[in-house]
Amino acid sequence: MKLLKLDLDIDSIIIGERVKGGIYRPCLETIPSSTVQGAFKYYLGLDLKGVGFFDAGTYEIRDFTYSVKDKLLEVAKMPFISSCLYPSGRERIRAVIYLMTNDAIDKNIFRNLSLTIGALKSKGFGKSKVINIEEIESEIKQGIFKVRVFEDEVSLFGVEVLSPVYGYLFYARDSVSGIYKKAIFEGSLVRAPEFFLKEATFYDE
């Protein structure tokens, strides 16, 4: 299975987990396909499928307190705390995004591409830069899935779902509306390119 691997440097980032209640919002430690898709559509106008991971050891989780302003009433809403990823032991967080591309796409458009990913962009989060591009090939293996991908897109990633853990990811229909679409979550048993796996397994199918 051939994929395009993008290495990214990131200042700090919040990819909000889909938990809205309360005043504390946890942050995902992977980059789901919905986030990758949204970012490249915004910056390149391309409908690209991909998922990503942060390199363990290059980040730590901290809290960020923020108060949302109700623009209509001109008042601040109750402040909330969001967990976010900050660099640890180095200047930037290192992440990698695996993209499904085809020959029609010029790989050079990704070279040194700067983009902003995730939530609270207005507060400076999510500034990212592509620092390396590589075409890679990965062996398909059975294992435990470590990413989140829309169910109807799993085959595009070369993933065969053997036993799914379902969840929902937000799918933007346009800039103001969207729906929650069924997705395959981490923990599912799959056959997939090795780098989508938390661990390889050897179960009967």
Place this chain on the structure above:
Amino acid sequence: MSKEFIAELHDIGKLIDKDRLKNYQLRGHTFEDFDFSKHKISKPSSPSWWGQYHHKITVNDDINKWQNIDAVYRPDVFLLILSDHLASSISRALPQLGSAGESEGVLKLWNYKFYENEKSKEKYWAAFTTDDDLKRMFEAFDKLNSSDEILNLYHEYLLITPEDKSIPRNITSLYTHIELVGKIFRVLRKHCEIKTNNNGTYLELGGNQANSIFGAEGGNRTSGNQNVDKGQWQARFIKCHIKFPHSFVRLQDINLLVKQAELIKSFVTTYQDYVMFYMPDFISLFLPTGLELKDLFKEILNNGFFIDCVEIIADLGILRSNLDIKTVKARKTNSQQTLAVLNSRDTKVYKKILTPEDVSEEIRPHICDICQRQPAVERIKENVREWICDNCYELRTEGDKFSYPEEWQNQKIIWLKFSLNHDKLENWMQEAFGRYIDSLNGLKDKQTLKDEFRSLACHSDFVKDYFKIVKDFWKRCKDLEIMKPISDYEEIGVCKYSGELVNKIIEEFIAVHNDYFPDCKGDAHSPFSLSLSIAHIKYPVREHWRYFENSKGFLNIRSHNVFEDTYTKEEIKWLMDKLSETERESSHFLYKLIDLYDGLNSEINITVEILNNKERYPAIYSLYSKFETSPEKMLNFSRIIEETDEITKA
């Protein structure tokens, strides 16, 4: 009403002290040849009596040739023998492996001195030591009507007597052994058909016929070329982790744990014989093939939980609860000697995730904040807008409503959780059994013994001790101000933070560990652990729970935004006993070491500094050199058990 065949009675003779009843010249633990008329004792008439013949049968004998046994009860004895084999910790059919002696009491791999300690409390393994006792034992066959009666009546003796006194088979309690035999027997009895043809009686399970024990179970070995014949009958051991996607938004949302406990209790009551043992989030099952798992778990799945299972299907002769580990390992290492046997015997290991049936393709906003699986309704409370589905809202509002005491407001609190990790337990048990075998003299083929270890009964015994240890912890802490947020849910607690309280919690944790699991090393491989999550009272319970779900070490401590570390039992002992003696002096030195590391980022400088001050700070030197405990880790521990430190401020 006709009496039933009670499988649990088959080993009751193991509770007799033959040395004190020498007049009867008893041999073995069964009484099929006992001369009742000579001793003027009435012979039992209950069907359960035929269980005494379970060692009289040769595995290759056709059931129709079991002349000593009443034909009506031969199928029961047939199934009893299979159940006895399935429940044992070491295969009965291994070749002669030498002799390492006998032990009077049970040896727990995690508590070698268990029986010695019980004896010091005036307890003795044998329930039958006098002539009258012997009569009572025979009367029990006719008097006792259920398995529960037997387990309750002889509870005290069964728990300290080994299933088999011969070393190394002495590692399982007779209680757990007969409990498992009884359950497996009833499952087989329920799903097995007794049929007759021209050749006589035969038994059928899952459409497969058998008329001898060997025919049903096949060989008992998982590798090599001896005793590896394919059996006619297969069954399943299934390990089920009950999980939920919910996140606790408000404190009351922990009612989900109550729901989980209720559903599991209901499952265990309904399917008690299928359940080998269970935990608040785990069920171990023995099932025949063909029974649909989703149907069994329907109620649990319909309530939004999902079940992560590992299912093992194998011939009865090799079926064991830890066969998945062996099979997966053989596949990973491509061990042909084992794979050839497992494959020829059609051994399967599946991982299945059972999910609720009604999973919608898409959900229009909003989605439930808590379960994240259902469309939600807007709810507003205290100016906070939430979207919660009806099911989750009902859970939040029903049942006990735990809330933090008023005096805790604006304070730091501690959530604590005990955990038992089943994957770690499987690995630990295999290692511990290996160590036990290695420590014995007189055994011929140690590797075969290790390879054919069956962990189910030991696993079940360990779980029983886990329940006891947690209960005992709460008993010891009854005077401390620790609350159970869910009554009857022993694994979690919460209290207002104070260094003194953390100190006491850790002390009691170590004390109960010493009592119940002294030979289970308190390190990262320990299946049993305690996690402490310390944060301001406003910090969401969901995040405490998320921390608990990833507990890595023996003692895990996280103080939100301050530090997160794991500690081994040895480290804790040193930190509490040695370091605390000179902590005032030591803390300055520890700060200095941390500054040194931050400035130079060099381990060598730290090592040199610690070596230079070895005489002055011996505890720090020992911790650093013996356990590689970093100065930061030492300091964090010291600070967290100090009440007056700035860390206590909200």
